[in-house]
Amino acid sequence: MEYVKFGRTGMEVSRLVLGCMSFGDASRGDHAWTLDEAASREIIKQALEAGINFLDTANAYSDGTSEEIIGRAIKDYARRDEIVLATKVFMRMHAGPNGAGLSRKAIFAEIDNSLRRLGTDYVDLYQIHRWDFDTPIEETLEALHDVVKAGKARYIGASSMATWQFAKAVYTSRLNGWTPFVSMQNHLNLLYREEEREMLPFCRDQELAVIPWSPLARGRLTRAWDETTSRLETDKIGRSLYVESDAQIVERVGAIAQARGIPRAQVALAWLLQKPGVTGPIIGATRAQHLVDAVAALSVKLTDEEIKDLEAPYTPHEVSGITVIR
Structure with missing residues (x-):
């Protein structure tokens, strides 16, 4: 396993992040394809044994059950101080007023709820899951x-928003002497590269860590375009993210994988790992082979010609995964 500094911080993280949206009670939340606790624990154990020290979840994943599973697994499989544990806040957690968003009331309630479910006194990275148009950014940042000052989080980060929104948050924190942002978790893969326009350059300029979600495009980059899976058939969000023209890129991933004699997933992840400014992709593993391929991708170095070949068919996409205007 490779380890790098997390942006401009002194914290060291593995170059692969274990995404934990795949873990949780399938009867709760919007993800019918999540793994139950027994299967989730096997994946978590395998990731830790492979040297992955960074786990990312959110309070809303499977209605909090993802956090519960992770908390119990960490107690059994690792020392807390060896793990970089990240979670998020923003999505709706209960009906009625103050059940979602980034108000002071919601943040204070949800950090305590997350810590209780995770069975820990602190998280290493606390991230705002989206931009909240209904709360002044100053209230959220303070x-x-x-x-952080209460010792309940070590660092703060953000996920999936427009660059102008993130820049506003970053500079407002600095102007007021509040805890600075250290990372951006955004949507980036071979099929969706809109983040290359502004977000990636901004993060590189400001030395902010970048941990992309969906590095394999919900599995689209791991198989032929016309192949389907049960997750693809039930994943409403995933079906809306990618378009028919992306099939050309998927075909080129397949061609390079065949020429090298490696799985497609390794080619797609290698491309992302070689992208300047990317700290490490978030791997949403549901099978042991997913982690095997991810670790192997660390040793795959694509040539300049292969990278050009993979990137050439890309066409601009509608912005997805964020709310730019209300």
């Missing part, structure tokens, strides 16, 4: 600062 609340996050107070969460």
Whole structure:
């Protein structure tokens, strides 16, 4: 396993992040394809044994059951101080007023709820899951600062928003002397590269860590375009993210994988790992082979010609995964 500094911080993280949206009670939340606790624990154990020290979840994943599973697994399989544990806040957690968003009230309630489910006194990275148009950013940032000062989080990060929104948050924190952002978790893969326009250059300029979600495009980059899976058939969000023209890129991934004699997943992940400014992709593993391929991808170095070949068919996409305007 390779380890790098997390942006401009002194914290060391594995170059692969274990994404934990795949873990949880399938009867709760919007993900019918999640693994139950027994299967989830096997994946978590395998990841830790492979040297992955960074786990990312969210309070909303499977209605909090993802956090519960992770908390119990960490207690059994690792020392807490060896793990970089990240979670998020914003999505709706209960009906009625104050059940979602980034108000001071919501943040204070949800950090305590997350810590209780995770069975820990602190998280290493606390991330705002989206931009909240209904709460002044100053209120959100001061609340996050107070969460850090209370010892409940070590660092703060953000996920999936427009660059102007993230820049506003970054500079507002600095102007007020509040805890600075250290990372961006965004949507980036061979099929969706809109983040290359502004977000990636901004993060590189500001020395902010980048941990992309969906590095394999919900599995689209791991198989032929016309192949389907049960997850693809039930994943409403996933079906809306990619378009028919992406099939050309998928075909080129397959051609390079065949020429090298390696799985497609390794080619797609190698491309992302070689992208300047990317700290490490978030791997949403549901089978042991997913982690095997991810670790192997660390040793795959694509040539300049292969990278050009993979990138050439790309066409601009509608912005997805964020809310730019209300």
